[in-house]
Structure formats: structure tokens, C-alpha cells
Amino acid sequence: MSSPSSLDELIDALRCLPGVGPRSAQRMAYHLLQRDQRGAARLAHAMGRALDVLRHCERCNTFSETDVCARCANPRRDARQLCVVEMPADLAVIEHTHAFDGLYYVLMGRLSPLDGIGPRELKLDKLIARATDGVVEEVILATNFTNEGEATAHTVAELLGARGLKVSRLSRGVPVGGELEHVDAGTVAQALVERRTF
Amino acid sequence: MSSPSSLDELIDALRCLPGVGPRSAQRMAYHLLQRDQRGAARLAHAMGRALDVLRHCERCNTFSETDVCARCANPRRDARQLCVVEMPADLAVIEHTHAFDGLYYVLMGRLSPLDGIGPRELKLDKLIARATDGVVEEVILATNFTNEGEATAHTVAELLGARGLKVSRLSRGVPVGGELEHVDAGTVAQALVERRTF
Ligand SMILES: [Zn+2]
Numbered sequence: 235m236s237s238p239s240s241l242d243e244l245i246d247a248l249r250c251l252p253g254v255g256p257r258s259a260q261r262m263a264y265h266l267l268q269r270d271q272r273g274a275a276r277l278a279h280a281m282g283r284a285l286d287v288l289r290h291c292e293r294c295n296t297f298s299e300t301d302v303c304a305r306c307a308n309p310r311r312d313a314r315q316l317c318v319v320e321m322p323a324d325l326a327v328i329e330h331t332h333a334f335d336g337l338y339y340v341l342m343g344r345l346s347p348l349d350g351i352g353p354r355e356l357k358l359d360k361l362i363a364r365a366t367d368g369v370v371e372e373v374i375l376a377t378n379f380t381n382e383g384e385a386t387a388h389t390v391a392e393l394l395g396a397r398g399l400k401v402s403r404l405s406r407g408v409p410v411g412g413e414l415e416h417v418d419a420g421t422v423a424q425a426l427v428e429r430r431t432f
Numbered sequence: 433m434s435s436p437s438s439l440d441e442l443i444d445a446l447r448c449l450p451g452v453g454p455r456s457a458q459r460m461a462y463h464l465l466q467r468d469q470r471g472a473a474r475l476a477h478a479m480g481r482a483l484d485v486l487r488h489c490e491r492c493n494t495f496s497e498t499d500v501c502a503r504c505a506n507p508r509r510d511a512r513q514l515c516v517v518e519m520p521a522d523l524a525v526i527e528h529t530h531a532f533d534g535l536y537y538v539l540m541g542r543l544s545p546l547d548g549i550g551p552r553e554l555k556l557d558k559l560i561a562r563a564t565d566g567v568v569e570e571v572i573l574a575t576n577f578t579n580e581g582e583a584t585a586h587t588v589a590e591l592l593g594a595r596g597l598k599v600s601r602l603s604r605g606v607p608v609g610g611e612l613e614h615v616d617a618g619t620v621a622q623a624l625v626e627r628r629t630f
């Protein structure tokens with residue numbers, strides 16, 4: 235008498251998407267089944283494929299289809315500078331400034347004690363191993379200037395500073411409380427140039 | 433140098449979801465790949481399965497895994513009354529009242545000229561064929577009391593009335609338990625017009 239189980243399953247599964255509650259999961263399921271079966275098939279396929287082929291780059295930790303991503307494998311990048319960002323989108327913002335030709339490390343998150351994300355969950359040991367490869371001389375912290383991003387920068391600075399690395403932070407050209415993704419490239423470039431020793 | 437194509441594909445595919453723009457598609461993709469691969473796998477599977485097995489019930493047009501859904505196949509329902517609703521969720525609301533034991537027809541939408549959804553797109557001929565099966569005596573219109581729902585009810589009423597069927601509409605009025613003071617004037621006015629003999 236109730237709805238078909240495959241429909242209930244789909245509605246329920248859609249709730250794994252961030253910000254999607256029961257009502258909007260239902261709306262999404264109806265929309266996909268009723269108005270966009272091609273889009274739904276494409277999404278199911280893209281999701282399956284992404285799960286199959288994506289892994290984390292061994293060096294920079296960002297999403298990659300190969301063990302080492304193309305950027306990390308590029309010998310023209312300056313391997314002495316390592317820029318630490320929270321997410322791949324932040325990396326893209328910095329690349330877009332054309333003001334940095336070093337390498338990156340993508341945390342894939344930030345310290346967030348309230349969400350149970352501490353140094354272990356953020357796998358900071360992987361960053362430490364990467365930064366202490368003997369080639370990296372300076373680590374530039376480009377986490378967001380939010381409370382969590384600042385706390386993350388502080389913790390990383392302590393961990394890496396204790397290991398004799400020069401650690402710097404993007405200057406506060408970035409508005410306090412601002413997220414890199416929402417800042418114009420010129421400001422980010424300036425913040426990069428004026429980075430200060432942590 | 434850019435993001436892996438399978439990641440871009442996933443982000444792009446997520447945009448087929450209603451209300452999901454580029455920024456939130458990106459956030460969803462990161463979340464799924466980074467924090468909820470199990471949820472993502474389940475979603476991809478549930479979507480594939482729903483696309484495979486779900487069709488529209490031949491009689492009531494709602495989503496069903498069989499040609500005729502269990503409700504329509506139930507001989508204990510009163511086949512002389514047919515309640516027309518916009519979406520499966522509306523059907524569920526009416527079932528929940530336990531005040532109706534007839535059958536349903538689910539439009540899977542509403543007339544919406546601005547979105548290019550006219551009588552043809554809504555497949556009103558399927559409803560007409562269903563309602564004129566010789567068994568249905570009364571069609572109860574339970575579309576929403578929005579502009580589009582009212583226009584839909586009006587059009588359906590004309591089409592079915594012309595074929596000699598009794599057509600009724602859910603009454604408008606003061607909600608049960610409602611205080612006049614907190615009900616909008618339009619509703620109170622309507623309740624006055626539609627007053628019934630005590
Ligand atoms: Zn890499």
C-alpha cells in the first residue's frame with residue numbers, strides 16, 4: 235500500500251547529500267524520475283565512476299586518478315615551497331593567481347573539534363611526512379581565515395616548526411572571516427606576496 | 433593541471449538535482465568522496481535501481497514497480513470514487529486521514545503554462561481514459577489550493593464534467609482547530625461562501 239521500495243530507497247539515499255532533508259530528497263527523487271531520467275542515469279554513472287577511479291594523490295593528497303597527480307609530477311614546479319590549503323577549490327584559487335609555482339598539500343578539511351575532526355582525522359602525519367622530505371624548505375599556510383582555518387594553521391605551524399621548517403602564513407590581505415573561494419585573485423596574490431613568517 | 437575529469441563529471445552531473453548550483457554541487461561531490469563514500473555508493477545504486485524498476489501505474493499513474501500498483505489492484509477499495517492529486521506525497525497525505533477508501537489518480541505535476549506544462553504535457557488524456565472506465569462515478573479534485581493547482585482543478589473539472597462525470601473539489605475553509613483570529617481573511621471569506629447546513 236505504501237510507495238515502492240525502490241523509490242523509498244532512492245529518497246533515503248539522497249539524504250546522504252549535505253543539506254538535503256527528507257522533503258527535498260523527495261522532491262529530488264520525483265524530479266529525477268519524472269523529468270530528468272537522463273540526468274539521473276548520468277549522475278548514477280558519474281558517481282560510480284568517481285568512486286572507482288578517484289583516489290588521493292600520494293604527494294599532495296588532492297583527488298587524483300593517478301597515484302601521483304600531474305601537478306606533483308611536474309618537474310617545473312618549485313619543490314622547495316609547499317602551500318597547504320583546506321580543499322581542492324582553494325588550490326584552484328591560488329593557481330588562478332599565477333603567483334605561486336611551488337607545490338601543494340590539500341588537507342581535505344580543517345581541524346574542527348566540534349565535528350570530531352582532530353589532527354588524527356585530518357591525517358596531519360601525512361602532511362608532516364610530505365613536508366619533511368628534505369626538499370621542502372618553506373611551508374606556506376593558506377587555510378581559510380575562519381576560526382577553524384586559523385586554528386588549523388596554528389597547529390600545523392607548531393608541528394612543522396618543531397621540525398625545523400620555515401612556516402609562513404598568507405598575509406591578512408584576505409578579509410578576517412573570509413573564505414578564499416570568495417576573494418578576488420588580486421587580493422589573494424597580494425596576500426601571497428606579503429605572507430609572513432608564522 | 434586541472435581537476436580529474438571524473439571529479440568534474442560528478443560535479444557537473446550533480447547539477448541535474450533541482451536547486452543545486454555549481455557551488456553546492458562541488459560541496460556535495462567533496463563531501464561524498466571525502467566523508468561518505470558508502471552513502472555515495474548506495475545513492476548511485478539506488479538511483480540505478482529506481483531507474484530500472486520504477487514505472488507509472490497503468491491505472492493511477494503513480495510510481496510503481498508493477499504494471500498496476502497494489503492500491504489499484506486492491507478489490508476492497510471503492511472503485512466508484514477517484515481522487516485526483518498532484519503528487520505521490522499528496523496521495524500519502526490523504527491516505528493518512530483514513531477518510532477516503534476510493535482510488536486515486538496522480539497527475540505527477542500540475543498545469544504550469546510558464547514552465548511549458550499544458551494539458552498535453554500533463555497527459556490529461558490518460559486521466560480522462562481512466563475516469564471514463566464506466567465504473568468511476570465521482571472524481572474528487574484534490575490538487576493544491578495554489579494558483580496552479582486551482583487552474584489544474586478547473587481544467588480537469590471542465591474536461592470530465594463534459595463527459596457526464598460528477599466532479600467535486602476539496603472544500604476550502606478554516607482548518608480544524610483553527611482560530612478565526614489567526615486565519616487569513618480570504619480563507620474566512622471562502623469558508624463563509626462554502627458554509628454548509630448544520
Ligand atoms: Zn598531487
Ligand SMILES: [Zn+2]
Binds near residue numbers: 491494496501503
Ligand atoms: Zn495504481
